[in-house]
Amino acid sequence: MIKTCIAGATGYTGAELVKLISGHPNAEITAVTSRSYAGQKLTDIFPALGGMVDITCEPMDMESLKGRIDCVFLALPHKVSMSYAPFFIENNIKVIDLSADFRFKDPKAYEAAYQPHSAPDLLKNAVYGLSEIYGDAIKKADLVGNPGCYPTSLLLPLIPLIKEGMVSTRGIVSDSKSGVSGAGRALSLSSHFCEVNESFKPYKVGNHRHVPEMEEILSFHAKEPVKITFVPHLIPLTRGMVSTIYAEVTAPTTHDAVMNTLKQYYGSDAFVRLLPQGKFPDSAHVRGTNFCDIGVHVDNDSQRIILVSAIDNILKGAAGQAVQNMNLMFGMEQRLGLELIPGAI
Amino acid sequence: MIKTCIAGATGYTGAELVKLISGHPNAEITAVTSRSYAGQKLTDIFPALGGMVDITCEPMDMESLKGRIDCVFLALPHKVSMSYAPFFIENNIKVIDLSADFRFKDPKAYEAAYQPHSAPDLLKNAVYGLSEIYGDAIKKADLVGNPGCYPTSLLLPLIPLIKEGMVSTRGIVSDSKSGVSGAGRALSLSSHFCEVNESFKPYKVGNHRHVPEMEEILSFHAKEPVKITFVPHLIPLTRGMVSTIYAEVTAPTTHDAVMNTLKQYYGSDAFVRLLPQGKFPDSAHVRGTNFCDIGVHVDNDSQRIILVSAIDNILKGAAGQAVQNMNLMFGMEQRLGLELIPGAI
Amino acid sequence: MIKTCIAGATGYTGAELVKLISGHPNAEITAVTSRSYAGQKLTDIFPALGGMVDITCEPMDMESLKGRIDCVFLALPHKVSMSYAPFFIENNIKVIDLSADFRFKDPKAYEAAYQPHSAPDLLKNAVYGLSEIYGDAIKKADLVGNPGCYPTSLLLPLIPLIKEGMVSTRGIVSDSKSGVSGAGRALSLSSHFCEVNESFKPYKVGNHRHVPEMEEILSFHAKEPVKITFVPHLIPLTRGMVSTIYAEVTAPTTHDAVMNTLKQYYGSDAFVRLLPQGKFPDSAHVRGTNFCDIGVHVDNDSQRIILVSAIDNILKGAAGQAVQNMNLMFGMEQRLGLELIPGAI
Amino acid sequence: MIKTCIAGATGYTGAELVKLISGHPNAEITAVTSRSYAGQKLTDIFPALGGMVDITCEPMDMESLKGRIDCVFLALPHKVSMSYAPFFIENNIKVIDLSADFRFKDPKAYEAAYQPHSAPDLLKNAVYGLSEIYGDAIKKADLVGNPGCYPTSLLLPLIPLIKEGMVSTRGIVSDSKSGVSGAGRALSLSSHFCEVNESFKPYKVGNHRHVPEMEEILSFHAKEPVKITFVPHLIPLTRGMVSTIYAEVTAPTTHDAVMNTLKQYYGSDAFVRLLPQGKFPDSAHVRGTNFCDIGVHVDNDSQRIILVSAIDNILKGAAGQAVQNMNLMFGMEQRLGLELIPGAI
Structure with a gap:
């Protein structure tokens, strides 16, 4: 089982990742982090998850995650992600970042649209996570910049x-x-x-x-x-x-x-x-x-x-594609945990 | 007071015309017609109108409307309108048609998109009812083809x-x-x-x-x-x-x-x-x-x-513009009965 | 024309009062107040009102309103209203309060549900503004506590x-x-x-x-x-x-x-x-x-x-009933400005 | 694998059954029936199912289903269900009826609310499918009357x-x-x-x-x-x-x-x-x-x-409870195929 951390689990994208990983046959949730809700049970924030998920939000403490997880999803605001990503990469934890911080090859293009980049060296190794197009590169990647919706x-x-x-x-x-x-x-x-x-x-x-x-x-x-x-x-x-x-x-x-x-x-x-x-x-x-x-x-x-x-927009546009990328990065069939059958209504 | 008939009063556009003319200072509803609901009170079909409008749906009987009305709104399906319009025009009743039947100058263009036209002679006198653009012509018109939304x-x-x-x-x-x-x-x-x-x-x-x-x-x-x-x-x-x-x-x-x-x-x-x-x-x-x-x-x-x-779409795109055109056709200020103040919500 | 001030005009109830008084034949808006938006044009906050209302939000300054208005609508939070009402009453400005502050005869009942009352003496003269039931008393009232929805x-x-x-x-x-x-x-x-x-x-x-x-x-x-x-x-x-x-x-x-x-x-x-x-x-x-x-x-x-x-809930449950009460308090027909015809949709 | 037929697959409840059985680890869809859409692929009616379900609607032909299926879901109107149920029961096909036809013990109570019952003898063996309450009886049942929502x-x-x-x-x-x-x-x-x-x-x-x-x-x-x-x-x-x-x-x-x-x-x-x-x-x-x-x-x-x-209402109130009942009737864990994790949104 792939051990994951979902950082920013109390946003809509983070909560969707919780749902997807909870139902994933080969992955599990080891930790969830939240700045606003640290110390609270996730089901207190999302009662819908009652009986399905039993985990308490932690503050983001990178050291404590070392050795506990294989993969981290950063469902965090732009700028926050790039402050965490280098540590995880150095510690052999694969990173799937859902912010814009690792979507650009060219730091200048990023900086023109967002702010100064604090980890520009990582950009050249980061792979743009549009799974169907960059699947081969994603399979070898340690750091994926998940596309915007x-x-x-x-x-x-x-x-x-x-x-x-x-x-x-x-x-x-x-x-x-x-x-x-x-x-x-x-x-x-x-x-x-x-x-x-x-x-x-x-x-x-x-x-x-x-x-x-x-x-x-x-x-x-x-x-x-x-x-x-x-x-x-x-x-x-x-x-x-x-x-x-x-x-x-x-x-x-x-x-x-x-x-x-x-x-x-x-x-x-x-x-x-x-x-x-x-x-x-x-x-x-x-x-x-x-x-x-x-x-x-x-x-x-x-x-x-x-x-x-x-x-x-929350699935293929965010959390779903992130899990698809996790599947690819860990050598699994990309559909795993994502065979979600739509309803007639 | 301008006496009006609203033909097809039980569709959404017709009902909106009922609402607008009911609140119009210089116009009143003399008759409403409905094929499906003839004989029923309009408030049985639209209980929202209870206490505000007291009128019973008639079947369309052109002869009976002669002399009773100054203006007819045809909120009817394409093809039906053109079967009624000539009679009203001949009897000096101004026609505002909300179907596509009188929107085209060129009968062939109409026929390519719809069906054979049974009153092509009227097309040359019909004015396209885009009020802000064709206001001068509308003021002199007997027949207006109200634009699509x-x-x-x-x-x-x-x-x-x-x-x-x-x-x-x-x-x-x-x-x-x-x-x-x-x-x-x-x-x-x-x-x-x-x-x-x-x-x-x-x-x-x-x-x-x-x-x-x-x-x-x-x-x-x-x-x-x-x-x-x-x-x-x-x-x-x-x-x-x-x-x-x-x-x-x-x-x-x-x-x-x-x-x-x-x-x-x-x-x-x-x-x-x-x-x-x-x-x-x-x-x-x-x-x-x-x-x-x-x-x-x-x-x-x-x-x-x-x-x-x-x-x-129901007002400027249909019933509202139709009333604006009535105002113009009868020499009134075009805002009459249309000073509808939008709400914050 | 009755000169009114709408205090708290940038909430939904306040904005609805703006709409209603704008369309009222015998009343007009002399001032609107807003704590958060003072100095801004009301149409900057509610672009929907563009072309219909041209007024700038003021901070609440009771002195400056003295002599300018006949009636004030307090569309303010509980507790704030009771701090303003006495001044207006003393200066012969009729008050229609949309908070809970003047809905109770018994200050203890109010205080049990809300907070200490700073103007309990006014409670005995305040009339509960359920128009159909208390119409006769409202006609003579200077202060109306408009009911909750x-x-x-x-x-x-x-x-x-x-x-x-x-x-x-x-x-x-x-x-x-x-x-x-x-x-x-x-x-x-x-x-x-x-x-x-x-x-x-x-x-x-x-x-x-x-x-x-x-x-x-x-x-x-x-x-x-x-x-x-x-x-x-x-x-x-x-x-x-x-x-x-x-x-x-x-x-x-x-x-x-x-x-x-x-x-x-x-x-x-x-x-x-x-x-x-x-x-x-x-x-x-x-x-x-x-x-x-x-x-x-x-x-x-x-x-x-x-x-x-x-x-x-915003009309008969708040702003509409408040205007109905204004009509009664000023000896007008209670339907004035409220003959709002509902639509089929 | 339990072979199932979903009769009435093109209603909302039927479509939800298709979705649930498609994702069920121990059951599969052998046939779907539809009166209105017989001969059409289910994905033509519900494009959402594209790529997930590949089956064509059949008209209801009980003989042809004999031997092909273990269980039939009757997602049909009241009265229609009771005309089919006896045949399936006789042929050792378990029936889960989602109409009201088998919810009553007392035929008179049924007939007072609905119409004459054509298979009253089956009522005494039918079990009311409120799973948490009647689980033990459902486990032994051949015919379950699935409760209303x-x-x-x-x-x-x-x-x-x-x-x-x-x-x-x-x-x-x-x-x-x-x-x-x-x-x-x-x-x-x-x-x-x-x-x-x-x-x-x-x-x-x-x-x-x-x-x-x-x-x-x-x-x-x-x-x-x-x-x-x-x-x-x-x-x-x-x-x-x-x-x-x-x-x-x-x-x-x-x-x-x-x-x-x-x-x-x-x-x-x-x-x-x-x-x-x-x-x-x-x-x-x-x-x-x-x-x-x-x-x-x-x-x-x-x-x-x-x-x-x-x-x-479509799941625990209809299709979900029906699958829960199927699980019970076939000796499976009742949660199978129903571990649906709700989303935060």
């Missing part, structure tokens, strides 16, 4: 097409929509029930921190700079993320051709489900699962491909 | 910019989102609570009937053919519509320049609210009102203008 | 029956349910979207502060002590309150007899709508209105009357 | 107290609330999104078909006739059921005494979670699980016990 929803459909030169590196638009859980459990007027319920709106138009992350990865695969237009929106629901992506074709194409390219990348063993022509994703169809559903429409009039992807 | 949300921000040549006629993308009331009161699995709640999805990708309506109007103002890419999505809320529109600039521009153009079209007497730089619409801010809120972001990197509009 | 929903159906001796003073159960807006705009995990959405639960079982308020009023009308069992629940919606009340009959009775008693109290000029046999309230039918809908079922097997009431 | 939520907290004589057989009130999935997947205005969203209301006041079912079971355990007052309400959410039950004590009691009684019945191996004093259930805490959470408040003033229970 928006990047996951956008990169999975786009990378194959941009890599194969089917879409232009210019003119990509992603109109993305996220459920409210993406904003986390910290109190904020923008997550206050009466402000969100029966409301739909864009936010951070032209200024979202996930853009540099997406552009770095796309540029790498395109072998030239890619600039995207990205507008996130808030959906009045708890879990779900849909990206509707508009990309210009480099040459006339067909639905079949696009699908065949996607199929080359996402074989039957992965969590990507490619939908038949005329069918498009629904966030409800992936809720509670690690799937990414992708639908495609080729619009010949406008010479555009419309790609629609849907994920559960 | 998606076209309203898209045309209000786009027409000024396309008319003034600030955005290209090519490459316009509108990623639009509608609340569930847009699908009406007829039963359907796609409006079934458990299928919609906690779900977000696109629908009719590349194939929505509102596209030809929008393209005809935009092409007229552009003086050249305009093709748009339009993807509608369903939001799990009752009322609200947001369009996020991506348009390419014809020359480098600024937020101020775009705003000034919009201000020329939408003076202080209209229902369009232009938001300051950095602010964007929220469907909740226009819920229960006839406002269209518009926010703008100029993205110099991609040479694109991002326009975001929000309306209440 | 739960008490309004429970007292309106119960008072006539308890006063006429039709139901026992023992054994009353009220199972009540409130929308989330009842918890206000202050941040709290219990109003955080993801915690409330897709959730239903009771809270403060056996220990809600509204119980003493309800028991004092019921006991007065019963002329003997009344104890009730009250369990509030949280509904995942913004506005709405439903109380399902189970009361034991003192003698066998019928639906007609109960209805006739209620009709004696709630004539056609009031905001109470009595539903026909077999029909029961729906919170959606009163949303956005000042109505209280009441349905009745007489269960002969159990010798119980089941009363169901529905109100909009 | 409301009865499950009400009987689990009440049976121990009524059996031990702690609460009176008179005066029980259950104020119950259900999510919309309880109304199923059949189209109806009362499940239409815009009618339910932002609405809360009671329905079938004094007249719900689950009452005779609950009264028969309670009377059996009380050894005298029990009459209850039951009012169901509709909550605007998909999954969840909360019953708030008010019962009169037969003698003064304490929280501890009530809890101890409940603990005697619901040991650590069951799905009932008893909450500590001062804590009450939240439907969200049991969503997606087979748990029934129970909280207790003893109100000495009114001599009442308040019991609050929460279940997922």
Whole structure:
């Protein structure tokens, strides 16, 4: 059994990791940490877990974790993660970081969007945890920077097409929509029930921190700079993320051709489900699962491909992909503990 | 007092018309018609109206309405409206049609998207009821084709910019989102609570009937053919519509320049609210009102203008704009009966 | 025009008062106060009000209000209200207090549930603002303690029956349910979207502060002590309150007899709508209105009357009833500014 | 592996059974039937199941199922179930019926609430599938009448107290609330999104078909006739059921005494979670699980016990309890396939 610590277990992503590892056949929870709730039983914070999980939150004490765990999930805010990661790496504890701290190869790109990086040397060894694309590197990695939810929803459909030169590196638009859980459990007027319920709106138009992350990865695969237009929106629901992506074709194409390219990348063993022509994703169809559903429409009039992807932002967009990465890092089948069957409702 | 008939009063748009005319200082409801509920009191169908409205649904009997009414709202399905409109026009009853039957100048465009037109001669005199743009023509009109909700949300921000040549006629993308009331009161699995709640999805990708309506109007103002890419999505809320529109600039521009153009079209007497730089619409801010809120972001990197509009799909997108048009057609101030103050929640 | 000040205008109740007074034919807003947002325009806080309301929040400065206003609405927390009320009363400014500070005749009952009372002398002149029951006294009052939302929903159906001796003073159960807006705009995990959405639960079982308020009023009308069992629940919606009340009959009775008693109290000029046999309230039918809908079922097997009431907790349960009381206090028709027509959706 | 058929797989309960059996370690799906969708792949109806379940709906053909299956789940309407059950029983196929057809011992009680019974002889051998109470009988049963969702939520907290004589057989009130999935997947205005969203209301006041079912079971355990007052309400959410039950004590009691009684019945191996004093259930805490959470408040003033229970109406209230019963009928540990860990959100 792989012994894990979930740092930041009392946020929504952390709690989802608790749920997933609790049900994982080959992993177990050795410790959970929380700054705000140290000393309290996890079930006092999340009564839903009653009878299923019996563990008490610890403050983060790295020394005490040495020798007790094989793997740590850092479900912590940006900046906090990079202060802990070096210690764990030095002590042969694999790190899966869910903040942005280890998602960039280029420290300058990180620093432009976030803050000075205190562990830039680790960046070159960190692997970007988009499991279906970087699986081989993840298998050998000690440190994985788990992708953001928006990047996951956008990169999975786009990378194959941009890599194969089917879409232009210019003119990509992603109109993305996220459920409210993406904003986390910290109190904020923008997550206050009466402000969100029966409301739909864009936010951070032209200024979202996930853009540099997406552009770095796309540029790498395109072998030239890619600039995207990205507008996130808030959906009045708890879990779900849909990206509707508009990309210009480099040459006339067909639905079949696009699908065949996607199929080359996402074989039957992965969590990507490619939908038949005329069918498009629904966030409800992936809720509670690690799937990414992708639908495609080729619009010949406008010479555009419309790609629609849907994920559960807390699972494939965060905790689920983190566990998928753990599976890969420890040489296990990537589906382990993630065979979550979605419900009809 | 203007005497009105609301045909199709038991749909959501019809019911909203009942509410608006009931509160209108210069208009009153003389008759309401319903095929399914003829003979029943309207308050039996909508108990919410109890104590406010006391009227019984009639079957549609045009002869019986002659001489009793000045104006008829046809909140009826496409095809049904065009079978009634000629009679009313001949009998000097002004018609505001909320179906698509009188939105097109070109019968062929209508017929390509809908069905054969049985009253094509009326099309040339019908005025497209986008009040802020066609106000002068509406004032003289006997027959108004009230715009669809998606076209309203898209045309209000786009027409000024396309008319003034600030955005290209090519490459316009509108990623639009509608609340569930847009699908009406007829039963359907796609409006079934458990299928919609906690779900977000696109629908009719590349194939929505509102596209030809929008393209005809935009092409007229552009003086050249305009093709748009339009993807509608369903939001799990009752009322609200947001369009996020991506348009390419014809020359480098600024937020101020775009705003000034919009201000020329939408003076202080209209229902369009232009938001300051950095602010964007929220469907909740226009819920229960006839406002269209518009926010703008100029993205110099991609040479694109991002326009975001929000309306209440049942009001500015249907019943509210219909009353605004009635006000114009009868020489009244267009705000009459529509000074609906939105709530904080 | 009656000149009003709305103190605490940036809470949900305060904002609703702004909306109502803005639309009131005989009243206007002279000042709005806010501790947190003093100096900011109200439309910066509530963009929904853009174009409808143009006023800047002031800090509460009683001296500066003297001579400027005829009436003040105190939409403030308990304890804060009683520190302001005496000054206004002394200066001939009528006070409508929406906190609990002036709802009790007996200072000890108040103090048992809340805190020491700093203006107990005012209690004897304060009138409990349940408009339909205390209308005559409210007309002469300078100080009204506006009822809580739960008490309004429970007292309106119960008072006539308890006063006429039709139901026992023992054994009353009220199972009540409130929308989330009842918890206000202050941040709290219990109003955080993801915690409330897709959730239903009771809270403060056996220990809600509204119980003493309800028991004092019921006991007065019963002329003997009344104890009730009250369990509030949280509904995942913004506005709405439903109380399902189970009361034991003192003698066998019928639906007609109960209805006739209620009709004696709630004539056609009031905001109470009595539903026909077999029909029961729906919170959606009163949303956005000042109505209280009441349905009745007489269960002969159990010798119980089941009363169901529905109100909009922000309107009849708070701001709407406050305006109704202002109307009464200033000798106006009580419906003025409150003829809010509910929508079908 | 136990071979199962799920009849009526395209309703919400049927689909949940598909999900549960797909994830069950000792059972598999051999056939699914559907009247409306025969011949279609289940994933065409429920795209969410894509990649997880590969089966085509059959029409119900009992002969063809003979020899292929060990167990059939009848997720069918009342009346339809009883036409199929005898054949399966005769052919040694265990039957778990999710309709009301086999929930009653007394055919007359069934017929009073439903319709004439076509297989009354089977009633005496059918076991009422309230797993925690009738586990021993279920283990030996060939035919189980799976309880309704409301009865499950009400009987689990009440049976121990009524059996031990702690609460009176008179005066029980259950104020119950259900999510919309309880109304199923059949189209109806009362499940239409815009009618339910932002609405809360009671329905079938004094007249719900689950009452005779609950009264028969309670009377059996009380050894005298029990009459209850039951009012169901509709909550605007998909999954969840909360019953708030008010019962009169037969003698003064304490929280501890009530809890101890409940603990005697619901040991650590069951799905009932008893909450500590001062804590009450939240439907969200049991969503997606087979748990029934129970909280207790003893109100000495009114001599009442308040019991609050929460279940997922589709799981413990239907499909989950059905699988629990299958586990018992086939001699397996009752938790198999049901160790569903709830999420924090």
